[in-house]
Amino acid sequence: MELNGIWPVVLPFFVGWVISSNLPASGGKETLMRALIALPFGFAIVSLLSFLTLLLSSMLTYSYVFEGALILCAAAFLIYRGRWKSAVDTSLRSEKIAVYYVIPLVIVFFLILATFVQTLKFNPHGGWDAWAIWNLRAKFLFKNEAFWKDAFSSYIPWSHPDYPLLLPLTVSRWWKYLGLDSVSVPQAVAFVFTFSTLILLFYSVSHFKGTIQGVASVLAISMAFCYLKNGAQQYADIPIGFFFLSASVFVVNKDTSDDKNRMKFLILSGLCLGFAAWTKNEGLIFITAFMAARLVIFLLTSRLREFLKEIPYFLAGMAQVLIPLIIFKFKFALPNDVLSSFGQDTINKFADIGRYYTILKSFILLCIPYGEINFGFAFLTSVAFLIVSGITQVKKYLFTSAFLVLTLLFMLIGDFFVFVVIPYDVNFTVATLLYRLISQILPLGIFAVFLLSASMSEREII
Amino acid sequence: MRTKIAVILISVISVIYNIFFFVGNQKSFNRTETDKFIIYVNRYEDVRRYLPYRAVVRYLSDTDNVAEYYLAQYAIAPVILKNKGRANIVLGNFHGMIDLDVLSGKLKYADFMYVDFHNGVFLFSDGPLKWN
Numbered sequence: 001m002e003l004n005g006i007w008p009v010v011l012p013f014f015v016g017w018v019i020s021s022n023l024p025a026s027g028g029k030e031t032l033m034r035a036l037i038a039l040p041f042g043f044a045i046v047s048l049l050s051f052l053t054l055l056l057s058s059m060l061t062y063s064y065v066f067e068g069a070l071i072l073c074a075a076a077f078l079i080y081r082g083r084w085k086s087a088v089d090t091s092l093r094s095e096k097i098a099v100y101y102v103i104p105l106v107i108v109f110f111l112i113l114a115t116f117v118q119t120l121k122f123n124p125h126g127g128w129d130a131w132a133i134w135n136l137r138a139k140f141l142f143k144n145e146a147f148w149k150d151a152f153s154s155y156i157p158w159s160h161p162d163y164p165l166l167l168p169l170t171v172s173r174w175w176k177y178l179g180l181d182s183v184s185v186p187q188a189v190a191f192v193f194t195f196s197t198l199i200l201l202f203y204s205v206s207h208f209k210g211t212i213q214g215v216a217s218v219l220a221i222s223m224a225f226c227y228l229k230n231g232a233q234q235y236a237d238i239p240i241g242f243f244f245l246s247a248s249v250f251v252v253n254k255d256t257s258d259d260k261n262r263m264k265f266l267i268l269s270g271l272c273l274g275f276a277a278w279t280k281n282e283g284l285i286f287i288t289a290f291m292a293a294r295l296v297i298f299l300l301t302s303r304l305r306e307f308l309k310e311i312p313y314f315l316a317g318m319a320q321v322l323i324p325l326i327i328f329k330f331k332f333a334l335p336n337d338v339l340s341s342f343g344q345d346t347i348n349k350f351a352d353i354g355r356y357y358t359i360l361k362s363f364i365l366l367c368i369p370y371g372e373i374n375f376g377f378a379f380l381t382s383v384a385f386l387i388v389s390g391i392t393q394v395k396k397y398l399f400t401s402a403f404l405v406l407t408l409l410f411m412l413i414g415d416f417f418v419f420v421v422i423p424y425d426v427n428f429t430v431a432t433l434l435y436r437l438i439s440q441i442l443p444l445g446i447f448a449v450f451l452l453s454a455s456m457s458e459r460e461i462i
Numbered sequence: 463m464r465t466k467i468a469v470i471l472i473s474v475i476s477v478i479y480n481i482f483f484f485v486g487n488q489k490s491f492n493r494t495e496t497d498k499f500i501i502y503v504n505r506y507e508d509v510r511r512y513l514p515y516r517a518v519v520r521y522l523s524d525t526d527n528v529a530e531y532y533l534a535q536y537a538i539a540p541v542i543l544k545n546k547g548r549a550n551i552v553l554g555n556f557h558g559m560i561d562l563d564v565l566s567g568k569l570k571y572a573d574f575m576y577v578d579f580h581n582g583v584f585l586f587s588d589g590p591l592k593w594n
Contacts, residue, residue, distance in 0.1 A: 101469060104474070108477060131533070225487075372490070
């Protein structure tokens with residue numbers, strides 16, 4: 001029984017480690033952090049494998065064979081990598097951190113953990129979307145895998161049968177191993193994604209800008225209470241946010257690295273973009289925003305040829321996920337409710353100034369540090385830090401930060417127009433959905449702001 | 463130096479806020495609401511035993527509360543619960559008294575069978591319902 005509970009984590013860990021081990025590390029602490037963020041990548045890959053198994057056999061159980069083969073491949077890759085290339089990049093400097101930075105970080109970590117556990121205790125089945133969409137679909141896949149397509153029945157359109165399957169398949173696969181649909185499984189998945197995002201944010205800001213900035217970035221995100229609460233309520237906005245951040249971290253690695261093989265980061269970034277789309281439909285908007293921002297930034301710096309060179313690498317990563325996603329969307333999923341509502345009414349919505357006012361007002365209100373649902377403290381803290389530390393003068397950081405800021409801007413514009421055309425009451429939708437969409441891009445937003453700031457060493461030189 | 467002071471300030475503010483969040487979170491949750499949710503979902507536990515593994519069942523209730531319908535679907539998945547049209551099996555979720563004669567007229571089944579779970583939940587069928 002214990003083994004059945006552990007195995008669903010062991011395989012994703014090894015498979016995910018193949019991806020996360022590509023992030024450069026300056027020493028033991030960063031190597032540990034890379035290990036801690038391996039699971040979400042593994043969950044994504046194994047969920048694709050489960051989908052493939054369902055396509056071929058309609059039996060999740062048969063994925064055991066594939067999983068055995070996959071873990072052998074992962075082990076072989078890691079052994080090969082360990083032999084030919086050290087996992088630790090000794091060219092990077094490992095930074096010591098003063099104890100008065102560590103203490104508040106540890107206190108905040110335990111407070112976040114306590115709040116997370118408290119929320120799980122009061123909402124064991126998760127928030128509305130968790131049980132009405134993600135865990136419901138996982139139940140269909142777990143309890144009646146022979147008829148798994150029933151999960152996308154037109155009788156239950158409110159469960160959004162067009163949403164992708166990363167979370168339902170991760171949960172149902174774990175249940176399959178356990179032999180029961182325990183509420184602890186989606187809770188554990190939510191825990192992994194929420195805390196992996198915090199670790200990834202800390203790792204990436206520390207790596208590029210220094211540990212003190214890393215501490216500040218995690219403290220800043222900890223002040224977005226609704227972000228952490230969304231995680232504990234098992235909403236998919238947190239896993240998708242993890243993939244938005246990881247796709248960006250890989251691109252920043254490419255932009256700032258002198259490594260001869262740095263184009264590999266684009267393949268990994270493309271893979272993470274695909275994972276985002278495999279988590280939630282907003283992933284497709286993000287891919288568009290990300291690539292559009294990349295195009296614009298290269299056009300502005302007159303390096304269009306470089307952008308064209310990057311495309312095959314992005315596609316090589318993305319295609320591995322987008323192909324199964326396309327199969328799912330065209331063969332099994334019901335039409336998307338927003339897209340299928342397009343018509344004459346959409347033009348009227350575009351012309352309705354009141355809708356723009358309602359949405360814009362809600363965007364602004366979320367930036368004001370008041371009430372339970374706001375991102376004001378996280379936003380103001382990050383901006384205040386940027387003002388205090390100053391903007392980086394290092395060209396490569398300016399370039400890559402500008403790219404991330406542009407991506408966020410395009411993403412916000414995309415989300416804005418989704419609200420403009422949405423076929424439901426705009427006031428209700430904005431009130432219940434907007435803060436969750438902001439949660440998706442919050443870690444990336446904080447990362448972008450801290451990347452734009454001048455590092456301690458840079459300030460010392462000045 | 464300025465950066466270090468900024469980080470220390472952020473640390474202090476962040477610790478204070480997270481304490482407030484934790485306390486506020488504790489206060490905002492209502493234990494009764496959590497229990498109600500779990501009790502509601504558990505009401506359907508025995509229903510699953512009477513249902514075939516794969517079926518489309520009609521949902522019928524004396525309230526318009528969609529959350530109850532969605533939760534009932536969550537509880538009895540992978541059986542599909544539709545809230546309109548005809549089906550051979552009907553899942554009833556009632557809060558008040560029900561008049562079986564009126565209901566049987568509504569369902570228009572030739573051979574009317576039902577199981578009362580004694581918690582407001584009923585299963586109606588046009589054929590025998592078997593305990594699995």
